[in-house]
Amino acid sequence: MVNVILPELGEGITKATISYWFFKVGEKVKEKDDLVELTTDKATFNLPSPCSGVLSGITHSEGDSVEVGQVLALIDNT
Amino acid sequence: MDLKIIDLGLVDYLEAWDIQKDTLAKVINNDLDSALILCRHYPVVTLGRGASQESLRFGNEWIRARGVKLYNVERGGDATYHGPGQLTVYPLLNLGYFKKDIHWFLRELESLIISSLADLNLPVSRVEGFTGAWIGNKKIASIGIAIKHWVTYHGLSINIKKDDLANFGLIRPCGMDIKVTSLEEELGRQVSVEEARSSLLNKFSGRFGNN
Numbered sequence: 001m002v003n004v005i006l007p008e009l010g011e012g013i014t015k016a017t018i019s020y021w022f023f024k025v026g027e028k029v030k031e032k033d034d035l036v037e038l039t040t041d042k043a044t045f046n047l048p049s050p051c052s053g054v055l056s057g058i059t060h061s062e063g064d065s066v067e068v069g070q071v072l073a074l075i076d077n078t
Numbered sequence: 079m080d081l082k083i084i085d086l087g088l089v090d091y092l093e094a095w096d097i098q099k100d101t102l103a104k105v106i107n108n109d110l111d112s113a114l115i116l117c118r119h120y121p122v123v124t125l126g127r128g129a130s131q132e133s134l135r136f137g138n139e140w141i142r143a144r145g146v147k148l149y150n151v152e153r154g155g156d157a158t159y160h161g162p163g164q165l166t167v168y169p170l171l172n173l174g175y176f177k178k179d180i181h182w183f184l185r186e187l188e189s190l191i192i193s194s195l196a197d198l199n200l201p202v203s204r205v206e207g208f209t210g211a212w213i214g215n216k217k218i219a220s221i222g223i224a225i226k227h228w229v230t231y232h233g234l235s236i237n238i239k240k241d242d243l244a245n246f247g248l249i250r251p252c253g254m255d256i257k258v259t260s261l262e263e264e265l266g267r268q269v270s271v272e273e274a275r276s277s278l279l280n281k282f283s284g285r286f287g288n289n
């Protein structure tokens with residue numbers, strides 16, 4: 001199981017808002033697929049999937065604010 | 079770094095959007111270093127991810143009946159209007175070559191607008207917390223970007239012709255009840271899109287063209 005974590009997005013950026021999930025729980029994802037779109041200031045940022053597998057869980061919904069370093073999703077890569 | 083300049087002239091939003099996405103894929107795949115798309119759009123309102131129905135002052139059909147197209151797009155920010163009297167610029171840059179910092183890039187875009195318009199003897203500034211370029215409490219340029227694999231797309235627009243400002247009345251620009259202005263209104267003379275284009279292109283090439 002691989003944790004998808006909100007990475008550093010820049011100096012002083014401590015959080016971002018989830019604006020769109022490209023996949024639903026249970027769906028197959030491939031490495032580098034756009035997994036989730038985040039918004040900060042006047043920018044959106046697509047976070048790619050770190051590996052191929054099945055999206056087995058998401059911890060936050062669209063509209064939620066998340067902090068850098070927080071787990072956003074779990075991918076079953078077994 | 080090679081900055082490919084793609085000048086589309088007056089173009090439909092969807093056509094430019096497709097070209098943006100094609101160019102984005104090339105930059106992501108390293109088939110192209112970077113690109114700068116410059117264009118003017120036929121009247122269109124775009125709704126960024128921060129927009130809601132409150133962002134529009136009128137219903138969708140009423141807006142479309144005025145000949146203004148309406149699209150939801152994947153950039154950050156709220157509602158904005160684009161028209162033929164604006165210069166719209168889409169930088170497709172791999173921030174991995176510069177700095178992987180979203181807010182830094184937004185401030186860089188503001189700086190490029192500010193220095194470009196300073197060349198035209200127009201003092202504009204940034205307002206903390208309100209991304210864009212301002213003359214007092216009036217907005218002259220808007221910014222809204224998207225980033226994929228640390229490559230930027232979407233971008234900025236500068237209001238040039240004063241007769242193209244009326245359609246901003248269709249929306250609440252950036253979701254707020256703010257005033258917008260144009261280069262012509264502020265300089266009190268006719269300004270060609272070419273003047274602003276030349277200045278902005280010069281600044282962009284200097285900042286992002288040769289790293």
